[in-house]
Amino acid sequence: MSKVNSPSTLKAAGGYAPELALKGLKSAMPAIDTWPNQYPGYEIKIECPEFTSVCPKTGLPDFGTLTLRYRPDKKCVELKSFKYYLLAYRQMGIFYENAVNRVLDDVVRATRPLWAELTGEFNARGGMRSTITARHPRR
Secondary structure, three states, X not given: OOHHHOHHHHHHOXXXXXXXXXXXXXXXXXXXXXXXXXXXXXXXXXXXXXXXXXXXXOOOEEEEEEEEEEEOXXXXXXXXXXXXXXXXXXXXXXXXXXXXXXXXHHHHHHHOOOEEEEEEEEEEEOOEEEEEEEEEOOO
């Protein structure tokens, strides 16, 4: 890697070092527990209006609302474990775009839904709001 594109040079120039984009993606997280679904053909919507994570570049907190919608197959998300799972992000440096995609991937891994969608609506920072939507299956 040339000195111009080194992580320390990118950070000094206000750019993003490649390792920043990967932060939080492999961090250990509490398990998302499930319970057996009893009924076919319905949708579940879970809203978390107090989601918090930490920007890996600035170290400042990110606040937002996560909304999970999914159609269960054989398993449903157990809410208490999901709450503790989401609370683990409060101390984690991760871009909120990555947080939305990681949460969705972890929910899908735990429940194997027929389909799922996770939307993150993040509070304004620097005069801009961001909304990120991730879907399963990925298209």
